[in-house]
Each structure stands twice: as C-alpha cells, then as structure tokens.
Amino acid sequence: MAVLVLRLAPEWSDHHGRTTAVARLRQALATIPHPGIDRLSLAGMPVARADGMALIQQDQATLLPLSLLVTLIVLYLILPDWTDVLLVVLTTGFTLVYTFGLMGWLGWKFSILSSVAPVILVTTGTTYSVHPLVRLPRRGRLPDRERFPETFADLFPALAQCCLTTIVGFASLLPIQITLVHEFVAIVGTGVAIAFIVAMTLLPAMVAGLAVDGGPAAASPAQLPVPRRSRRDILRRLLNDFLPQVWRRPRLVLALLGLLMLAGLLAGTHVRVKAYVFDDFWEDSALMQQIRRAEQACLGILPVAVLVEAAPRETVVRHRYLSQAASITAFLRTLPGIGKVDSPTDFIGEVWRLFQEGEGSPPPFPPDESSLSAIFRFMLSAGNLAADQDFLTRDLSTLQIKARLFDLESASAAALLDRIRGALAATADASTTLQLTGTTVMIQETYRQTISSFMQSLGFVIGCTVIVFAWFYRDRTLVGWATAGNLGPLLCTFGFMGWWGIPIKISTITIFGIALGLAVDDTIHFLTVFRQWRARGRTDAEAARRAIVGTARGMVVSSAALFAGFLVLLWSEFEAQYLIGLLLCFNIAIALLFDLAFIPAAVSLWGPASGQSVSAPKGRMPQTTNG
Incomplete structure (x- = not known):
C-alpha cells in the first residue's frame, strides 16, 4: 500500500472549493490506468x-x-x-x-x-x-x-x-x-x-x-364525544x-x-460517555469504511502538532532545541494511539548523514553548533529550508513536530493528549516553549467541555x-x-x-x-x-x-x-x-x-389549596365540540 499526500490550497478550503476539488480528483483518478493496483482511493478530512x-x-x-x-x-x-x-x-x-x-x-x-x-x-x-x-x-x-x-x-x-x-x-x-x-x-x-x-x-x-x-351548543366536558367520521x-x-x-x-x-x-x-x-470524531456516520456505511481505510493507510488520520518555540531573540537552529525535538519525537512514537510522526529532526538528520557519508560511523545526532550552522547554510543555499513540510518557520523561531492520531474514543483521546502535555511540561526549560496544537486538540477539548x-x-x-x-x-x-x-x-x-x-x-x-x-x-x-x-x-x-x-x-x-x-x-x-x-x-x-x-x-x-384563590386568563372556557 502506498500513500500520496496532497494539500488543498487556501482558496479551496471552503465547502464549494472542497466539493469541486474532490470531484475533479476523483474524475482524474478514474482516468488513470493502474495495472496491478487493486484500488485507488481518495481519502482524508477534506474528502x-x-x-x-x-x-x-x-x-x-x-x-x-x-x-x-x-x-x-x-x-x-x-x-x-x-x-x-x-x-x-x-x-x-x-x-x-x-x-x-x-x-x-x-x-x-x-x-x-x-x-x-x-x-x-x-x-x-x-x-x-x-x-x-x-x-x-x-x-x-x-x-x-x-x-x-x-x-x-x-x-x-x-x-x-x-x-x-x-x-x-x-x-x-x-x-x-x-x-x-x-x-x-x-x-x-x-x-x-x-x-x-x-x-x-x-x-x-x-x-x-x-x-x-352560527354554531351549535357546546358538548358536555364530562366525556369526549364520538365524531361523525369513523376514522x-x-x-x-x-x-x-x-x-x-x-x-x-x-x-x-x-x-x-x-x-x-x-x-x-x-x-x-449504565449510560457511558463514548464519543469519536467520526461518530456521525454509520459504521458500515461506504463513507465510514473509506475513512477507516484511509486511517489505516495513513497510520492515523487526525492531525496534532507539537511546537518548539525558541526564547526571544533566539532561533531554534541550536543544539538544545533539536535535542528537545528529538526527545519529543521519540516519546510520541512510543504512544499506542499515535500513528505516523513527522519531525524536523528526521529531515535534518538525513542531511546530517549526507554530510558524514564516507567518513565512517557518524557522530550522534543532533550535531554540535558548528555542524548545525553548516547544515542550515546548506539548506538555505538550496532554497528548500523546510523541504515543503512546514517543519520550520521562515524566521527560524519555531520547530513543528507533526503526528497523526487514530480515531480514539474521546476519553482515551483526552487521556493521551493529557499525557503528551505532561511530558512536554517535564521537557520544557526556561528558554523553550512547548505547545500542543492542531485540529484534533481543538476537537477533543470541545468534546471534553461539551460533555462536562x-x-x-x-x-x-x-x-x-x-x-x-x-x-x-x-x-x-x-x-x-x-x-x-x-x-x-x-x-x-x-x-x-x-x-x-x-x-x-x-x-x-x-x-x-x-x-x-x-x-x-x-x-x-x-x-x-x-x-x-x-x-x-x-x-x-x-x-x-x-x-x-x-x-x-x-x-x-x-x-x-x-x-x-x-x-x-x-x-x-x-x-x-x-x-x-x-x-x-x-x-x-x-x-x-x-x-x-x-x-x-x-x-x-x-393541587392548590381549596381555599386559595387561583387566577386565570380572561376569556371563555375551552369546550369540547363535535367535529
């Protein structure tokens, strides 16, 4: 199974844009020959x-x-x-x-x-x-x-x-x-x-x-009269x-x-709280099956991110920031509810290994400050600092570690996010701000607040x-x-x-x-x-x-x-x-x-005490009539 990840441009992010883009992509997939491939599926949150x-x-x-x-x-x-x-x-x-x-x-x-x-x-x-x-x-x-x-x-x-x-x-x-x-x-x-x-x-x-x-006299309210029509x-x-x-x-x-x-x-x-992000659809529906296939193929479908922000007037192109990012990445990959984790340390590590090719066993990653400077000079000169992955902001102030969660039950998802927050609090130091963010975080917080x-x-x-x-x-x-x-x-x-x-x-x-x-x-x-x-x-x-x-x-x-x-x-x-x-x-x-x-x-x-005065709206008494 292979996964090709696409992103919709901002101008396609509204309902009309999503619908048009999905229709065009499906039409294009239908025209592509795929011998030896069992299925081409279009999936994801926009779909x-x-x-x-x-x-x-x-x-x-x-x-x-x-x-x-x-x-x-x-x-x-x-x-x-x-x-x-x-x-x-x-x-x-x-x-x-x-x-x-x-x-x-x-x-x-x-x-x-x-x-x-x-x-x-x-x-x-x-x-x-x-x-x-x-x-x-x-x-x-x-x-x-x-x-x-x-x-x-x-x-x-x-x-x-x-x-x-x-x-x-x-x-x-x-x-x-x-x-x-x-x-x-x-x-x-x-x-x-x-x-x-x-x-x-x-x-x-x-x-x-x-x-x-004109009209007939009202019927006695002691019994409901049987109407003329038998139905x-x-x-x-x-x-x-x-x-x-x-x-x-x-x-x-x-x-x-x-x-x-x-x-x-x-x-x-015996009522229990049990909510999923995709629980509006029937589990056996075609749309739900498509979502579950995409979830398995993409190793998770719900996005979260950890932002590593540098101290004021500093950049994250420092050894300590990459060390923290590498530590957080390793921790995220141990959590059972998280699928794929994409980290800037993976990309920069690949560049680091290219630098060390042919020199025997490379030193541990992340490298020292001088080696990091050389790596980032190379990346800047190549004009591809973030490798189109949004790992690094243009001002070099923030690293982003991206992960995808499986659609967990709300209580399990909330516990997982709380565990990540606890680990981030233990990892952060005085010069670093670590923040958990993403659509999934907002959804789960909304669930938590709504149910509470x-x-x-x-x-x-x-x-x-x-x-x-x-x-x-x-x-x-x-x-x-x-x-x-x-x-x-x-x-x-x-x-x-x-x-x-x-x-x-x-x-x-x-x-x-x-x-x-x-x-x-x-x-x-x-x-x-x-x-x-x-x-x-x-x-x-x-x-x-x-x-x-x-x-x-x-x-x-x-x-x-x-x-x-x-x-x-x-x-x-x-x-x-x-x-x-x-x-x-x-x-x-x-x-x-x-x-x-x-x-x-x-x-x-x-009812009210028999001697108590009970006020009533003005008007005639309602009466049951024929018809």
Missing part, C-alpha cells in the same frame, strides 16, 4: 467533509418530503376535516419559506447538525396550528365565525409560553462551544418564533375565510376508556409512573422552564408538579439510553434540552385550562377532570404530529440523526403519558 455534505443534501431531499407526508397522513386520520389538514400544510409551508428565506438572506448554511432543522420546524409548526384547530367551535365541520376569534385569544398565552420554553430548550445548547451548534440554535430558534407568529396571524386569517355564521373513533374511544382510570385511581397512576421514573434512574446509571457542561446546560433549561412556570402560574404546587411531570420523561429517556447501550456523545446530549422544550407544551395547555376551571370554583379533582377532557385530544394530535415528524429521522444516512429521532420519539411518547396521567392525577390529589 470526508465533502462527502458528508453530499449526504446532508441527500438527507434533506429525502427526509423533509417524507416528514411532510407522514405528518399529513397522521393529521388526516385525526383532524376533524381535510380543510384543517390543508390549513396546517399552508402554515407549516409559510414557516419553512420564511425561515429558509431568512437563512439565505443572512448567509447561514446547513451542516450535519442543522440539516435536521427542517424536520423540527415541520413538527413544531404543526403543533402550533393543531391546538387552535382542534379547539375551534364549529357548525358542522366548518368554524363558527362569531366564536373562533375567542379560541385564538384564549390560546395565545399558552402558545406563547410553549414558544418561549421551546426556544429556551434549544438555547440550552449554547454552552457547547461549537459554531455548528450555535448556528443550529439560531436557525431552529428563529424558525420556532416564526411558526408561532404564523399560527397567530396567518392561520386566523385563513380560518376566517372558511368560517360560517377517528378509535382515538376517541381509547381516550374515553383511558382518562376515567386516571381520575378514578390517581394514587395508583402516580405509583406506577413513579416506579417507571425509578427504573429509568437505575437504568441510567452537559449538566450545566440541562440545569439551565430546567431552571428557565421552572421560571416560566412560576411566572405564569404563581403557585408552588402547580410549578412543582409541572416540573416533576416533565423531568420524569427525561429520566425515562436516560434509562432507555442505559438499557439499549446508547452512549453519551455530542448528538445524544443535545436532545435533552430539546425534548424538555417540546414536552412542556402539553403541560402548559393542560394547566392553563385547569387554572381556568379552578378560578370558577371547581375542586381540584373536578378541574383536573374537565381540563384533561378539554385538552386531551389536542395533546394527542400535537404529540402524534411530533412523533411522526421525528420518526422519519430513523431513515437518515447519519447515525447521529437516527439517535436524535429515536430518543425524541421515545421522549415524546413518554411525555404524552405523563401529561395525560401523571400531572392530572397529581393536581387532582394535591
């Missing part, structure tokens, strides 16, 4: 980045239409009428157009992480439209012209809270010091805000065009069978879900969510149960990771803040209606029963839309997006269970 972006574009071309199709099917099976499905499609479409238009105007680009943004916007945009549509007072299948504005007015505070908490969930990723993550937060946060604005402005305008005069009978019957069990046996419900949380906590103790700040970012989103609950509900009991009901699904998701051996890495830790930001939406809708019934003098149990009946259908529809939208990520070309989709789908399903059972059961038993 992996170019091919990765091609997979991103392929994913976008597949997943976004698939997400829309699956969401449409779910909505058609659940929403009252096909016109409601059309309204959701239009509002979601406007959200995507506005968001992508803003991205183009600001010059934002898609990356491996932000390529999932369209799917997130489809799902969140759908939920903001679904809640008003399932609560609309209707005459037959069409909205009531006189009463539908009240529905949007009543839902505005709850949807505003949902928008705020969702954005906060994504903002919890900001402590991760990765530009791609920050761009992802900016894109999705902006899109969520646009989805809310569209749902509160464009959607009412379109509903007004379909509305008719939704199953959902209604399931809710009518399930919900009575919640208010008849609230203590049993709390005990069972408490055990589920405990099981999640215990299983979560995981609890910090999760604590941030939990704290912000509690503040939002406290600001809107002004009741410690409601805030406590709302917080517990949304932390429970996170514990279960953590346990799911431990049970199935899903490790903590960049792609998996990002879902916790996102999941919490999405899960609180249904909690907000339920507690808003619960407070309205309590303000009317109902008991905790009666208010909880009426609130869950009035909001259950909207919860199921919005959660089903979220589940269906993220489900398509299971067909992604990237393992990272697959795990995001899998964990978010699991969390959405568990969060729906907690919103339908845990929180209603808890507030029905231990």
Whole structure:
C-alpha cells in the first residue's frame, strides 16, 4: 500500500472549493490506468467533509418530503376535516419559506447538525396550528365565525409560553462551544418564533375565510364525544376508556409512573460517555469504511502538532532545541494511539548523514553548533529550508513536530493528549516553549467541555422552564408538579439510553434540552385550562377532570404530529440523526403519558389549596365540540 499526500490550497478550503476539488480528483483518478493496483482511493478530512455534505443534501431531499407526508397522513386520520389538514400544510409551508428565506438572506448554511432543522420546524409548526384547530367551535365541520376569534385569544398565552420554553430548550445548547451548534440554535430558534407568529396571524386569517355564521351548543366536558367520521373513533374511544382510570385511581397512576421514573434512574446509571470524531456516520456505511481505510493507510488520520518555540531573540537552529525535538519525537512514537510522526529532526538528520557519508560511523545526532550552522547554510543555499513540510518557520523561531492520531474514543483521546502535555511540561526549560496544537486538540477539548457542561446546560433549561412556570402560574404546587411531570420523561429517556447501550456523545446530549422544550407544551395547555376551571370554583379533582377532557385530544394530535415528524429521522444516512429521532420519539411518547396521567392525577390529589384563590386568563372556557 502506498500513500500520496496532497494539500488543498487556501482558496479551496471552503465547502464549494472542497466539493469541486474532490470531484475533479476523483474524475482524474478514474482516468488513470493502474495495472496491478487493486484500488485507488481518495481519502482524508477534506474528502470526508465533502462527502458528508453530499449526504446532508441527500438527507434533506429525502427526509423533509417524507416528514411532510407522514405528518399529513397522521393529521388526516385525526383532524376533524381535510380543510384543517390543508390549513396546517399552508402554515407549516409559510414557516419553512420564511425561515429558509431568512437563512439565505443572512448567509447561514446547513451542516450535519442543522440539516435536521427542517424536520423540527415541520413538527413544531404543526403543533402550533393543531391546538387552535382542534379547539375551534364549529357548525358542522366548518368554524363558527362569531366564536373562533375567542379560541385564538384564549390560546395565545399558552402558545406563547410553549414558544418561549421551546426556544429556551434549544438555547440550552449554547454552552457547547461549537459554531455548528450555535448556528443550529439560531436557525431552529428563529424558525420556532416564526411558526408561532404564523399560527397567530396567518392561520386566523385563513380560518376566517372558511368560517360560517352560527354554531351549535357546546358538548358536555364530562366525556369526549364520538365524531361523525369513523376514522377517528378509535382515538376517541381509547381516550374515553383511558382518562376515567386516571381520575378514578390517581394514587395508583402516580405509583406506577413513579416506579417507571425509578427504573429509568437505575437504568441510567449504565449510560457511558463514548464519543469519536467520526461518530456521525454509520459504521458500515461506504463513507465510514473509506475513512477507516484511509486511517489505516495513513497510520492515523487526525492531525496534532507539537511546537518548539525558541526564547526571544533566539532561533531554534541550536543544539538544545533539536535535542528537545528529538526527545519529543521519540516519546510520541512510543504512544499506542499515535500513528505516523513527522519531525524536523528526521529531515535534518538525513542531511546530517549526507554530510558524514564516507567518513565512517557518524557522530550522534543532533550535531554540535558548528555542524548545525553548516547544515542550515546548506539548506538555505538550496532554497528548500523546510523541504515543503512546514517543519520550520521562515524566521527560524519555531520547530513543528507533526503526528497523526487514530480515531480514539474521546476519553482515551483526552487521556493521551493529557499525557503528551505532561511530558512536554517535564521537557520544557526556561528558554523553550512547548505547545500542543492542531485540529484534533481543538476537537477533543470541545468534546471534553461539551460533555462536562452537559449538566450545566440541562440545569439551565430546567431552571428557565421552572421560571416560566412560576411566572405564569404563581403557585408552588402547580410549578412543582409541572416540573416533576416533565423531568420524569427525561429520566425515562436516560434509562432507555442505559438499557439499549446508547452512549453519551455530542448528538445524544443535545436532545435533552430539546425534548424538555417540546414536552412542556402539553403541560402548559393542560394547566392553563385547569387554572381556568379552578378560578370558577371547581375542586381540584373536578378541574383536573374537565381540563384533561378539554385538552386531551389536542395533546394527542400535537404529540402524534411530533412523533411522526421525528420518526422519519430513523431513515437518515447519519447515525447521529437516527439517535436524535429515536430518543425524541421515545421522549415524546413518554411525555404524552405523563401529561395525560401523571400531572392530572397529581393536581387532582394535591393541587392548590381549596381555599386559595387561583387566577386565570380572561376569556371563555375551552369546550369540547363535535367535529
């Protein structure tokens, strides 16, 4: 096996340049005859980045239409009428157009992480439209012209809270010091805000065009009425069978879900941190196999460097600096995680041996100061001081020892880099500065910081969510149960990771803040209606029963839309997006269970004190209607 190392010029270092260069090189390789050679492969970091972006574009071309199709099917099976499905499609479409238009105007680009943004916007945009549509007072299948504005007015505070908490969930990723993550937060946060604005402005305008005069009396909230169209009978019957069990046996419900949380906590103790630089791709994918072949052929693929810097007003063309470089080179070659090591002492040593040719056994390298001066005069006169290897800066102030690492697990890579730093600290003297640098060092430091700040970012989103609950509900009991009901699904998701051996890495830790930001939406809708019934003098149990009946259908529809939208990520070309989709789908399903059972059961038993005044937003009570 032979390796030919090429470097891209700086003007080819952006995405367009990399893609063009890789395409031209592949085309050139295809035209080169290679008798007796089994394979000519183009590999390396620029190739992996170019091919990765091609997979991103392929994913976008597949997943976004698939997400829309699956969401449409779910909505058609659940929403009252096909016109409601059309309204959701239009509002979601406007959200995507506005968001992508803003991205183009600001010059934002898609990356491996932000390529999932369209799917997130489809799902969140759908939920903001679904809640008003399932609560609309209707005459037959069409909205009531006189009463539908009240529905949007009543839902505005709850949807505003949902928008705020969702954005906060994504903002919890900001402590991760990765530009791609920050761009992802900016894109999705902006899109969520646009989805809310569209749902509160464009959607009412379109509903007004379909509305008719007059409307039937509201149905009793004691039971969910069975609609005329049989395709939704199953959902209604399931809710009518399930919900009575919640208010008849609230203590049993709390005990069972408490055990589920405990099981999640215990299983979560088996979760381990395990991250690689190239862990976004499937291990058996063609791109990953190509990367692994290149890693073996090149004896490592991740670059690091040790800089040996001379004291001020000195140059590294001194015996002591080359001695240090030779010592560091020998040490690096003993480390198991490092492949090839390229050192200036190798090159200068070859020149030294040429100087000694024919004179018997050469003296030890590095030579004395006078011999070094002769060697460097020869190299300077040849006009090839660094032999095109960047071993030596032009001002002779710095030597560079270059090495390539294998793609180690993050903990092993961090330990290896720490060991190198320790050796450099022991080797350096007062006249020398030794520095470990390179792309790999930055990547591993980012991994270390990201994983160590995981609890910090999760604590941030939990704290912000509690503040939002406290600001809107002004009741410690409601805030406590709302917080517990949304932390429970996170514990279960953590346990799911431990049970199935899903490790903590960049792609998996990002879902916790996102999941919490999405899960609180249904909690907000339920507690808003619960407070309205309590303000009317109902008991905790009666208010909880009426609130869950009035909001259950909207919860199921919005959660089903979220589940269906993220489900398509299971067909992604990237393992990272697959795990995001899998964990978010699991969390959405568990969060729906907690919103339908845990929180209603808890507030029905231990809600605000019966004598306590509970404020509620102004407006009519939400009611369940036909259709």
